[in-house]
Amino acid sequence: xxxxxxxxxxxxxxxxxxxxxxxxxxxxxxxxxxxxxxxxxxxxxxxxxxxxxxxxxxxxxxxxxxxxxxxxxxxxxxxxxxxxxxxxxxxxxxxxxxxxxxxxxxxxxxxxxxxxxxxxxxxxxxxxxxxxxxxxxxxxxxxxxxxxxxxxxxxxxxxxxxxxxxxxxxxxxxxxxxxxxxxxxxxxxxxxxxxxxxxxxxxxxxxxxxxxxxxxxxxxxxxxxxxxxxxxxxxxxxxxxxxxxxxxxxxxxxxxxxxxxxxxxxxxxxxxxxxxxxxxxxxxxxxxxxxxxxxxxxxxxxxxxxxxxxxxxxxxxxxxxxxxxxxxxxxxxxxxxxxxxxxxxxxxxxxxxxxxxxxxxxxxxxxxxxxxxxxxxxxxxxxxxxxxxxxxxxxxxxxxxxxxxxxxxxxxxxxxxxxxxxxxxxxxxxxxxxxxxxxxxxxxxxxxxxxxxxxxxxxxxxxxxxxxxxxxxxxxxxxxxxxxxxxxxxxxxxxxxxxxxxxxxxxxxxxxxxxxxxxxxxxxxxxxxxxxxxxxxxxxxxxxxxxxxxxxxxxxxxxxxxxxxxxxxxxxxxxxxxxxxxxxxxxxxxxxxxxxxxxxxxxxxxxxxxxxxxxxxxxxx
Amino acid sequence: xxxxxxxxxxxxxxxxxxxxxxxxxxxxxxxxxxxxxxxxxxxxxxxxxxxxxxxxxxxxxxxxxxxxxxxxxxxxxxxxxxxxxxxxxxxxxxxxxxxxxxxxxxxxxxxxxxxxxxxxxxxxxxxxxxxxxxxxxxxxxxxxxxxxxxxxxxxxxxxxxxxxxxxxxxxxxxxxxxxxxxxxxxxxxxxxxxxxxxxxxxxxxxxxxxxxxxxxxxxxxxxxxxxxxxxxxxxxxxxxxxxxxxxxxxxxxxxxxxxxxxxxxxxxxxxxxxxxxxxxxxxxxxxxxxxxxxxxxxxxxxxxxxxxxxxxxxxxxxxxxxxxxxxxxxxxxxxxx
Numbered sequence: 001x002x003x004x005x006x007x008x009x010x011x012x013x014x015x016x017x018x019x020x021x022x023x024x025x026x027x028x029x030x031x032x033x034x035x036x037x038x039x040x041x042x043x044x045x046x047x048x049x050x051x052x053x054x055x056x057x058x059x060x061x062x063x064x065x066x067x068x069x070x071x072x073x074x075x076x077x078x079x080x081x082x083x084x085x086x087x088x089x090x091x092x093x094x095x096x097x098x099x100x101x102x103x104x105x106x107x108x109x110x111x112x113x114x115x116x117x118x119x120x121x122x123x124x125x126x127x128x129x130x131x132x133x134x135x136x137x138x139x140x141x142x143x144x145x146x147x148x149x150x151x152x153x154x155x156x157x158x159x160x161x162x163x164x165x166x167x168x169x170x171x172x173x174x175x176x177x178x179x180x181x182x183x184x185x186x187x188x189x190x191x192x193x194x195x196x197x198x199x200x201x202x203x204x205x206x207x208x209x210x211x212x213x214x215x216x217x218x219x220x221x222x223x224x225x226x227x228x229x230x231x232x233x234x235x236x237x238x239x240x241x242x243x244x245x246x247x248x249x250x251x252x253x254x255x256x257x258x259x260x261x262x263x264x265x266x267x268x269x270x271x272x273x274x275x276x277x278x279x280x281x282x283x284x285x286x287x288x289x290x291x292x293x294x295x296x297x298x299x300x301x302x303x304x305x306x307x308x309x310x311x312x313x314x315x316x317x318x319x320x321x322x323x324x325x326x327x328x329x330x331x332x333x334x335x336x337x338x339x340x341x342x343x344x345x346x347x348x349x350x351x352x353x354x355x356x357x358x359x360x361x362x363x364x365x366x367x368x369x370x371x372x373x374x375x376x377x378x379x380x381x382x383x384x385x386x387x388x389x390x391x392x393x394x395x396x397x398x399x400x401x402x403x404x405x406x407x408x409x410x411x412x413x414x415x416x417x418x419x420x421x422x423x424x425x426x427x428x429x430x431x432x433x434x435x436x437x438x439x440x441x442x443x444x445x446x447x448x449x450x451x452x453x454x455x456x457x458x459x460x461x462x463x464x465x466x467x468x469x470x471x472x473x474x475x476x477x478x479x480x481x482x483x484x485x486x487x488x489x490x491x492x493x494x495x496x497x498x499x500x501x502x503x504x505x506x507x508x509x510x511x512x513x514x515x516x517x518x519x520x521x522x523x524x525x526x527x528x529x530x531x532x533x534x535x536x537x538x539x540x541x542x543x544x545x546x547x548x549x550x551x552x553x554x555x556x557x558x559x560x561x562x563x564x565x566x567x568x569x570x571x572x573x574x575x576x577x578x579x580x581x582x583x584x585x586x587x588x589x590x591x592x593x594x595x596x597x598x599x600x601x602x603x604x605x606x607x608x609x610x611x612x613x614x615x616x617x618x619x620x621x
Numbered sequence: 622x623x624x625x626x627x628x629x630x631x632x633x634x635x636x637x638x639x640x641x642x643x644x645x646x647x648x649x650x651x652x653x654x655x656x657x658x659x660x661x662x663x664x665x666x667x668x669x670x671x672x673x674x675x676x677x678x679x680x681x682x683x684x685x686x687x688x689x690x691x692x693x694x695x696x697x698x699x700x701x702x703x704x705x706x707x708x709x710x711x712x713x714x715x716x717x718x719x720x721x722x723x724x725x726x727x728x729x730x731x732x733x734x735x736x737x738x739x740x741x742x743x744x745x746x747x748x749x750x751x752x753x754x755x756x757x758x759x760x761x762x763x764x765x766x767x768x769x770x771x772x773x774x775x776x777x778x779x780x781x782x783x784x785x786x787x788x789x790x791x792x793x794x795x796x797x798x799x800x801x802x803x804x805x806x807x808x809x810x811x812x813x814x815x816x817x818x819x820x821x822x823x824x825x826x827x828x829x830x831x832x833x834x835x836x837x838x839x840x841x842x843x844x845x846x847x848x849x850x851x852x853x854x855x856x857x858x859x860x861x862x863x864x865x866x867x868x869x870x871x872x873x874x875x876x877x878x879x880x881x882x883x884x885x886x887x888x889x890x891x892x893x894x895x896x897x898x899x900x901x902x903x904x905x906x907x908x909x910x911x912x913x914x915x916x917x918x919x920x921x922x923x924x925x926x927x928x929x930x931x932x933x934x935x936x937x938x939x940x941x942x943x944x945x946x947x948x949x950x951x952x953x954x955x956x957x958x
Contacts, residue, residue, distance in 0.1 A: 044955045242954045255945045266708055268700075285948070286933045287940030291707050296733040300700035303693065303730075307673070307704025310691055311712065315704070333694050423949045461689040461705070461712055464668040469637070469683050471692025472676075481639065482684065 012227035013184070018077030019231065020085030021179065023172075024102050025094030026063050027056060027070040030172040034092075035072025037176060041189045043243050043420055046233025047076040050385075050530065051245075052084035052417045052604075057273070057357045064118075064126035066097045076183075078232040082384075082537075083530035084417060086606045090182070092175050094118060094149075096127035103142075111143045113178060115171065117150035145225060147218070149174045156214035157207055166204065170211040177215020182228050187212055237422060244421040246385040246414040247274075250318075250344060251281035253392025255288060256424070258314045260393075261400055261432040266308035266315045267292040270301045270323065273356040274412040275346035278318045298326035302343065306330060309339040310470070312436070312460035314396055316342040321350045321363045324407075325370065331405055332371040335496065337470040338456050340399035340406075340435075344392070347411040347526075349602040358602025359413035361526055362577040367407040368555060368584060374493045376500040378402065379555040381409040383529035386421035388414060391552060393429060400434045402503055403455040404496075409554075411576075413604050414527040434458065437466060446470075447480035453506070454499040503556050510549055510558040512567075518545030519618050521568035523594075525551040525581050528605055532574055535610035544618060554581070557588065565592050572597050572617055574605065630661035635670075637687040648799030648825040649678060652746065653685055655802045659809035660686075665713045672715045673702045675722040678753050679746035679825075682717035696727025699734040699743070706739045710926045713813060714741040721751050724760040724780050732789035735818055737925040742812045742819045747782055748827040749834050756830035768830070782822045783906030783917065787899050793819040794906070795916045798839035799826055804850065808916065816921050838912045851905070851915040853894040856886050859911050866890075867911075874904050876911070894919040 021038070023031045032053055043049045054071040061068025075085035088106045093099040095118040106112060119134055133139055134146060153171040180187055191209050198205035219225050244252070258265035267290065269279045283292040291313070295301040302317045309315035319327060324345045334341055347363045349355030367379045378398050382391035388410055395408040435458040437444050446459035446468045459466035468480060476483035477491055512521065514536055524532040529550050536548040549564055551557070565571055572595040573582040579596045586594060597613050599605060635657045643649045660670065670688035674680035676695035683690030689712075693701045702716045723731040723745055734741070750768060751757040757770035761782065765774040786794050793815045795808050805823070812819035824835040838847045849859035849867065857867040864879045866889035877884045893901070894916050902918040923931075942948045 040953060046957065236957045238957055240950065240954050240956050242949075242952070252945070252949065255948070259945050264708070266704065268704060285942075286936040287942050288945065288948075289933065289937075291929070293703070293707055295700065295703075296729055299697060300703070300730055300733070303697040303700035304704030304707070306693070307691075307701040307706075308708035309704075310689075310701075311671075311705045311708035313708040315708070329694055330697065337691065423954065425946050425949070426944065427946075461671045462669055462709060464666070467668060467688050467690075469690040469692065471683070471690075472694055473692060 014227050014229050016229050016231055017079045018075065018081060019089040019183070019229065020073065020075045020087065021090040021092070022071055022073040022088050022102060022105065023092045023175065024069055024071040024098035025172065026097075027058070027061055027068050028063070029070065029094050030169065031070045031072045031094070034172045034176045035074055037190045037193065038179060038185070039074045039076075039418065040243055041180070041185050042074070042076040042183075043241065044189055045185065047078065047231055048081040048234040048236055048420065049243065050075045050081045050084045050417060050419045052413065055357060064095055064097055064123045066101055066127060069098050069101050071098070071102065076231060078234045080234065081419070082533045083604070083607065086608055090179070092179065094172065094175065096123045096129055096133070099133060100127045100129065106142060108141050109143065111145060112139065113145045113147060113175065115149035115175070116146045117148050147178070149215075152214060152218060153211050156210050160203060160207055160210070162203065162207055166207065170207050173208050173211040174215035174218075177212040178219045180212070181216045181219035182225060184228055184230050187216060236420065239422040241420045241422055243418050244386055244389070245277075245416055245418040246382065246388040246410055247277035247346070247416070248281050249386055249388035249421060250382070250392045250408075250410060250415070251278045253389040254282070254314070254316055254342070254396060255285060255290070256389070256426055256429055257393045257396030257432060258288070258290075259426055260429050261314060261396070261434055263312070263314040263434065265290045266305065266313035267318065268295050268301045268304035268308065268315070269293070269318045270295050270298045272298070272320045272323045274348055274415050275318045275320045275323070275344065277415070278344060278346070298323040299330060302327040302330040302334075305341050306334050306337070306339060309334070309341045310337070310461070312458070312462075314400065315340070316344065316396075318344040318346070320346050320348045320356075321366070322353065324363060324366055328370050329372070331377060331407075332373060332375045333472045334405040335371070335375045335377055336472050338403045339470075340403050340458070342392070342395040342399050342406050342408055344408045344410065346415045347409060355602045357412065359411045359527065359604060360576050360600065360602060361411060361528070362580065362600065363409065364525075364554070364577065364580040365583065367409055374497065376497050376555065378404060378406040378500055378503055379409065380406065380553050381526035381551070382414060383526055383550055383552055385414045385417045385419045389421065389424070397430060397432045398503060398506065400432055401455065401506065402453055402499060403435050403458060404499060409526055411527040436460060437463065439463065439465070447475075447478065453502055454495060501556050504559045507553045507556075507558060509560040510551065510564055512547040512549040512564055514540045515545050515547040517567035518547055519569050520544070520546045520614060521565065521571045522546060522548045522614065523551070523571055523573045523581075523585075524548070524575065525554060528574060528576060531605035531607055531610060534607045535605075535614060538607065538611050539614055544615070546614060546618075551581070554584070562589055562592070565589060570595060570617060572614065574598075574610065576600065576604070627664050627666055630667060632657040632661060634667060635660045635687050637685050639684045641685050642681065643678060644829050646828040647678070648823070649682075649746065651799055651802050652744065652805065652823055652825065653682065655805040656686065656744075656809055659806040662806075662810050663713065663813045665813070669711060670713045670715070671705055672717060673698045673705060674717040675727055676753070677719040677722045677751070679717050679719040680722060696722055696725070697730060698722065699727060699730035702741050703734055703737070703739055706741050707926055707929070710740070710930065716741060716743045718743060718745055719752075720745070720747045720749060720759045720761040720782070724782060724785065728760075732785070735786055735789040735791045735820065738790075738792055738817045738922070739926055740816055740818070740924045742809075743821065744809075745782060745820060745822045746825045747822050748825045748831055749779075750827050750831035752827050752830055781907060784903065786820050787903050787906060787918065791820050791918065792817040792920045792922065793916070794822070794902070794918045795820070796822045796824070796906070796914050798824045798835060798844070798848070798914065800839050804915070811916060815919060817924050847911050848914050849911040851892045851894070851913055851917055853892055853916065853919065856889040856891050858886065858889060865911070874908055896920065
């Protein structure tokens with residue numbers, strides 16, 4: 001094909017700050033790959049990015065069905081990008097089902113690209129369309145670009161001698177080529193990617209390269225696309241970056257904590273959506289000595305972790321809501337034996353099996369209180385895909401320094417979402433001081449406590465002279481022997497509670513963003529950071545006096561929490577549940593009035609909705 | 622443990638300062654004392670010994686052994702032990718458990734630890750009853766057995782622990798009456814020597830809730846006639862007068878008398894505990910007369926942790942990453958200037 005650079009320049013180029021694009025198709029159409037390629041290319045160009053995949057819980061749902069639609073949303077900008085975005089500037093729909101289930105998200109007047117070849121009678125029926133939306137005027141409010149992608153793909157590959165299935169499979173690259181052209185992206189990153197990925201299948205690499213170029217040049221010459229868009233690089237802090245999703249970042253945070261603390265990493269885990277990718281990631285790293293153990297069930301996942309913690313590893317277990325419920329008794333044992341470990345709960349839509357592939361924040365109270373007896377543990381939450389790295393590291397640090405289990409909450413939204421991560425070197429990470437017993441110290445007994453933190457010593461099997469027994473039974477405060485003494489029990493309950501409380505001395509204070517005082521404080525925790533941050537930024541742009549306090553440390557809370565609350569006229573606690581953090585806050589600050597804003601739809605907050613809600617709260621008396 | 626010399630111990634070195642609190646007359650005392658005597662014979666330093674238990678009378682065991690130990694939660698000892706062993710394969714890991722702990726609430730972990738074949742030693746105290754909760758039927762209680770939760774007789778058919786274990790691919794299975802301390806001590810030492818998961822079922826009399834449940838096999842007066850103590854490579858002979866033996870007839874084991882119908886010792890089965898095929902071991906564990914005791918199966922192969930360690934070494938050798946920074950800065954990175 002002859003490249004005619006002059007043609008492109010004939011089109012209008014519109015400058016935009018940010019766009020939201022969603023690729024949708026059948027679960028087998030390669031939408032995740034298409035989206036990931038566009039994201040990586042944009043990030044390397046210098047844009048800030050945030051992504052969110054949305055796929056069905058069925059592995060391969062029937063072709064063309066409404067529930068089998070798989071999507072990948074990406075938000076790119078020359079400005080700071082905090083969420084994958086609400087409404088779409090561009091929808092790429094590979095079939096009628098994808099169009100039907102996603103059209104409502106497209107901003108009026110914005111662009112929809114469809115593969116007309118897929119709008120067959122059969123596919124329209126499967127998508128429950130009575131008439132063809134391309135013909136019945138139902139798309140009049142959008143700028144629709146109709147392209148016979150399948151035929152064009154077939155045409156461009158006719159000389160390669162590929163089978164029909166492989167040909168049709170490449171059509172997602174035609175779509176990607178079109179979008180690359182529309183946003184002025186360079187194809188080289190993706191062309192290199194094909195070369196590497198299909199090193200041993202050069203014909204497939206060639207086919208994909210041909211199709212993406214075909215899509216690109218087709219757009220260039222096509223009169224149907226009125227203009228292309230330019231999004232300048234954003235002004236992110238200098239440094240080396242990579243795109244990470246939350247689950248990978250979580251896994252890497254643990255790798256970093258193990259190396260920094262000088263311990264070996266043990267993972268005991270049972271597969272569960274959406275946490276399994278942490279297991280998938282950690283099993284790859286045997287070269288770092290990671291011991292990743294796929295157990296027979298959730299309970300074995302955590303109890304093997306308890307065993308590994310007893311034996312001296314940095315021990316973690318990963319799960320999602322239903323798994324956390326199964327682990328409850330064992331978390332009590334970990335707390336009672338005062339062993340360091342991290343329990344990761346990648347929250348999903350509940351209750352029961354609920355909505356496994358959707359996001360929610362409804363396990364907070366389970367994490368706080370879901371055990372028998374008085375059994376406080378440290379609870380912290382990551383709030384963006386990239387800072388899952390920091391909080392996995394922090395969870396490990398706190399567990400090891402305070403000798404108690406830590407529950408780390410993330411959620412499906414940040415676990416599967418991705419964004420640029422400014423890579424951290426191990427040398428820049430905070431020091432971790434373990435409680436591994438120093439045999440030369442005076443207080444080398446396994447049951448002696450640090451006077452400041454109340455953390456007990458960690459005497460690891462294999463250490464001569466410190467043989468001791470731990471267990472779930474109440475123990476004597478000094479000797480560690482089993483004790484059913486009434487006042488000792490109360491004392492031990494108090495010690496364990498105080499130990500967790502004093503963690504507040506080892507965590508940062510909370511600093512609200514935007515206004516340090518004002519009319520409204522927006523309070524959130526965990527994975528809603530991006531949406532709340534965007535909404536509060538929007539309000540401040542409109543001169544509202546709004547601050548945003550986002551909590552990563554839930555139990556204990558930062559020491560200055562009440563002080564921060566006192567600086568605002570109103571406080572609204574926003575959560576993807578029915579008000580669990582609000583309940584926790586009320587139990588600790590009963591003088592403070594907390595307004596709630598809750599959503600339980602398995603979806604993240606919409607920034608537009610948040611802004612409207614906040615304005616109303618400010619206006620109300 | 623490597624090349625450092627192992628210290629010399631006596632049973633006292635493995636006796637903790639805790640007062641033992643089982644009921645007077647309980648077989649658990651025999652098991653404890655046999656273990657404390659066996660441990661010095663194992664060539665293991667006491668700081669490398671770890672006892673893990675679940676919940677039940679038997680699970681108090683770790684408190685009484687002066688080594689590292691954890692009294693866990695009900696049914697989970699096998700999973701806790703697995704974590705300990707995977708974290709540090711140099712440790713000698715022991716698990717004390719009961720028929721309720723391992724065959725009911727912990728059944729899943731029990732079969733999977735046997736399947737995986739970690740090098741840990743499991744002592745299963747089988748008393749066919751729940752003792753600590755005061756007398757309910759267990760998964761090994763017999764049909765018709767009257768207990769507090771089956772006042773008109775138990776209607777749930779029991780597990781045969783050996784049958785279940787072999788079904789779960791146990792590589793080492795031994796069985797013994799709770800009143801045979803000398804043999805027990807020997808079995809514990811053998812179990813430690815064995816590379817892989819060792820399961821020792823002790824027929825343990827509960828004097829309070831199920832007294833005499835194994836008397837028909839274990840009573841001194843009948844023991845030699847009703848049990849056969851199997852030894853690898855030796856013919857299957859039993860009886861006070863050593864005149865009974867076992868032969869294979871068709872697909873069944875049969876008891877014969879040496880000297881009758883022309884039977885000589887040459888006709889008897891020779892015990893092969895080490896063969897990979899467990900068909901005969903299955904028949905032996907199910908045999909009711911005589912009751913097979915001793916080491917019924919002892920087949921060594923690679924353990925789970927060995928496979929893991931070998932694979933880890935292999936991956937390390939071929940990896941381009943030695944520090945996490947190598948990983949973090951590898952692949953698709955880009956610079957913002």
